[in-house]
Amino acid sequence: MWPALSPSFRRCVTAFGGFVLCAGLVLAGCERRPEPQPDILVEHEVTPDPPRVGPATVTLRVSDAAGQPVSGARISLEGNMSHAGMRPVFGEATELEPGRYQSALEFTMGGDWVVLVRLTLPDGRKIERELNVKGVKSG
Amino acid sequence: MSDRSDGPSSAPPRRPAPPPAVDLLRWPGVGRLLRWRHARTLLQIPLFAVAVLMIAHGWFGPSLAPKNLATTLTWVHFRGALVLVLLLAGNFFCMACPFMLPRNLARRFIRPRRNWPRFLRNKWLSLALFVLILFAYELFDLWASPWWTAWLIALYFLGALAVDGVFKHASFCKFVCPLGQFNFVASTVSPLEVKVRDLDVCTSCRTKDCIRGRREQPRSLVVLQRGCELALFQPRKVGNLDCTFCLDCVQACPHDNVGILSRMPAEELTVDPLRSGVGIFSRRRDLSALAVVFTFAALLNAFGMVSPVYALQGWLAGILHVQREAPVLGVIFVLALIVEPVLLLGAAGWLTVKWGGGRGALLPTVVRYSYALIPLGFGVWLGHYGFHFLTGLYTFIPVTQSALAGAAGWPILGEPLWSLTGLPERMVYPVELGLLGLGLLGSLLLTYRLAADDSATHPRRVFAAWAALCILLWASALWLLSQPMEMRGTFLGG
Numbered sequence: 001m002w003p004a005l006s007p008s009f010r011r012c013v014t015a016f017g018g019f020v021l022c023a024g025l026v027l028a029g030c031e032r033r034p035e036p037q038p039d040i041l042v043e044h045e046v047t048p049d050p051p052r053v054g055p056a057t058v059t060l061r062v063s064d065a066a067g068q069p070v071s072g073a074r075i076s077l078e079g080n081m082s083h084a085g086m087r088p089v090f091g092e093a094t095e096l097e098p099g100r101y102q103s104a105l106e107f108t109m110g111g112d113w114v115v116l117v118r119l120t121l122p123d124g125r126k127i128e129r130e131l132n133v134k135g136v137k138s139g
Numbered sequence: 140m141s142d143r144s145d146g147p148s149s150a151p152p153r154r155p156a157p158p159p160a161v162d163l164l165r166w167p168g169v170g171r172l173l174r175w176r177h178a179r180t181l182l183q184i185p186l187f188a189v190a191v192l193m194i195a196h197g198w199f200g201p202s203l204a205p206k207n208l209a210t211t212l213t214w215v216h217f218r219g220a221l222v223l224v225l226l227l228a229g230n231f232f233c234m235a236c237p238f239m240l241p242r243n244l245a246r247r248f249i250r251p252r253r254n255w256p257r258f259l260r261n262k263w264l265s266l267a268l269f270v271l272i273l274f275a276y277e278l279f280d281l282w283a284s285p286w287w288t289a290w291l292i293a294l295y296f297l298g299a300l301a302v303d304g305v306f307k308h309a310s311f312c313k314f315v316c317p318l319g320q321f322n323f324v325a326s327t328v329s330p331l332e333v334k335v336r337d338l339d340v341c342t343s344c345r346t347k348d349c350i351r352g353r354r355e356q357p358r359s360l361v362v363l364q365r366g367c368e369l370a371l372f373q374p375r376k377v378g379n380l381d382c383t384f385c386l387d388c389v390q391a392c393p394h395d396n397v398g399i400l401s402r403m404p405a406e407e408l409t410v411d412p413l414r415s416g417v418g419i420f421s422r423r424r425d426l427s428a429l430a431v432v433f434t435f436a437a438l439l440n441a442f443g444m445v446s447p448v449y450a451l452q453g454w455l456a457g458i459l460h461v462q463r464e465a466p467v468l469g470v471i472f473v474l475a476l477i478v479e480p481v482l483l484l485g486a487a488g489w490l491t492v493k494w495g496g497g498r499g500a501l502l503p504t505v506v507r508y509s510y511a512l513i514p515l516g517f518g519v520w521l522g523h524y525g526f527h528f529l530t531g532l533y534t535f536i537p538v539t540q541s542a543l544a545g546a547a548g549w550p551i552l553g554e555p556l557w558s559l560t561g562l563p564e565r566m567v568y569p570v571e572l573g574l575l576g577l578g579l580l581g582s583l584l585l586t587y588r589l590a591a592d593d594s595a596t597h598p599r600r601v602f603a604a605w606a607a608l609c610i611l612l613w614a615s616a617l618w619l620l621s622q623p624m625e626m627r628g629t630f631l632g633g
Contacts, residue, residue: 053623078557080205082283083444084538085215085531087560088205110446110625112283114203130203138446138623 039065042129051136053107060101069099072122077103082112110138161401182235190237197289207285211538214282219528222521229331230322233383238299255310262425269317277443309368324433325517326379328405340396341374349373349388364391375415378407408510409588427506431480434516439475441523445622490604495594511585518578519616522571532561579613
């Protein structure tokens with residue numbers, strides 16, 4: 001015989017589900033994420049290509065919807081491995097020419113990296129982009 | 140195993156005469172806390188709350204694994220703390236298991252009437268689930284996916300509720316839970332064990348509450364105190380296998396005769412008596428398979444994080460003419476968990492039979508010696524998970540800061556300190572080597588003991604076969620841990 005669910009049990013299950021939902025809403029509902037800014041295009045290039053463990057250079061081209069370079073942005077980079085628990089690496093980009101920025105970054109371990117690019121535009125808007133740098137070689 | 144020649148015995152196994160050095164339940168403070176009726180619930184509540192937060196953050200939080208509590212706590216902290224506690228103490232994670240909290244709550248309202256099917260009363264199902272989780276870990280890159288990690292935790296809760304909502308006793312823990320089986324096997328080398336203090340007290344005991352539990356009236360359905368739900372009768376319980384440290388037996392014993400006692404780690408693997416709720420090790424092929432998979436999966440799991448695995452995957456993909464990862468991974472799993480153990484243990488077993496004077500057949504010999512690999516396997520798990528735990532020790536701090544800042548809208552605990560990670564690799568590597576060496580030493584001692592029992596004339600020859608196997612596996616692990624780590628989610632064209 002299959003067990004019958006008592007009303008009390010249903011209440012418990014509902015309360016459990018509610019708890020999970022509330023915790024999720026608390027943690028996620030207020031999670032502040034920079035809004036996607038489709039009018040800003042960020043293209044990237046990583047050298048050496050293919051990437052290897054050690055010093056690397058990340059070059060970014062930032063342009064607006066009309067394709068015009070965006071000059072005067074402040075850009076910081078944070079590189080993380082796809083696995084939790086690894087040391088992140090950081091970099092600050094400098095503008096080489098209008099809309100073209102460059103930052104040094106050190107890949108400390110082989111594998112897949114995700115580089116978070118945080119831009120503060122000249123008009124004060126803040127945007128964030130994720131760049132996937134896959135398959136950084138160990139050797 | 141030394142008792143083998145006497146055959147299985149129904150008499151309680153003899154215990155060493157001198158009292159154990161440690162009885163955790165008699166320690167001031169800790170002992171009193173653990174003896175408290177609600178101690179287990181007290182330990183489960185914080186882990187349950189953390190598990191719920193992990194699920195919520197995994198589903199709704201940042202998608203980047205290093206920024207998410209689900210992936211950080213599961214794959215860095217939980218696994219590492221688990222193996223270290225197993226090494227230094229015992230199966231305390233099963234004791235504090237958060238998955239059992241909703242299950243225990245549900246058991247207040249529903250009374251399962253079914254017994255676990257007889258044909259599933261073994262470790263084959265849980266062994267298959269253990270391999271399935273390891274396979275899913277590689278296939279879906281669980282380490283990199285908060286969303287999938289959260290689903291894994293949620294499914295664990297649902298699985299425990301569903302199984303124990305339908306079937307009586309602790310069916311989920313004993314026959315289904317893959318994590319529990321890992322803990323059971325690893326806890327055979329733990330220094331603490333829940334066991335009887337004085338067997339003479341048990342001999343005179345009439346009620347056997349430790350297994351039967353206590354009811355309001357003899358035939359009443361109202362249970363005042365559960366007995367062991369995993370069918371471990373304390374006076375005949377040997378070792379930690381299948382013991383969740385739930386301490387129901389401690390609560391049930393009317394004579395206060397069950398403690399958490401110290402012992403020689405892995406000593407239980409040198410004897411082969413009839414074990415209550417378990418049977419005889421040398422006749423349990425499912426347990427033997429679990430021990431073998433436990434050992435070889437430790438190597439496979441570590442192999443998955445170094446660069447040569449991608450070369451192997453690429454080579455296999457070329458041979459098989461496939462572009463999908465699943466069939467390639469499937470071949471690697473079959474090779475590592477079936478073909479390799481069959482060949483290596485088969486060869487060592489064959490030499491044992493040949494050099495040992497022809498005593499015993501090949502399969503029973505392999506089954507019996509397979510348990511001796513557990514310390515080595517545990518050493519590899521310790522080295523691998525210990526590495527992640529120690530090198531990422533402090534990463535939960537910025538992730539928690541970030542999660543709370545996201546939830547509250549302002550940095551309650553300050554701006555996340557993302558540069559906080561853990562101990563430097565140069566400090567952790569010697570620890571890894573030490574743990575690996577400890578595992579090898581344990582396995583060598585066990586195999587020597589078995590060889591000495593098996594062959595009075597040529598124990599060294601028999602030992603040499605198994606020692607060679609242990610050293611080969613140890614050298615493989617050493618090579619793996621010395622490889623530069625390359626944590627990749629993509630392998631073809633990635």
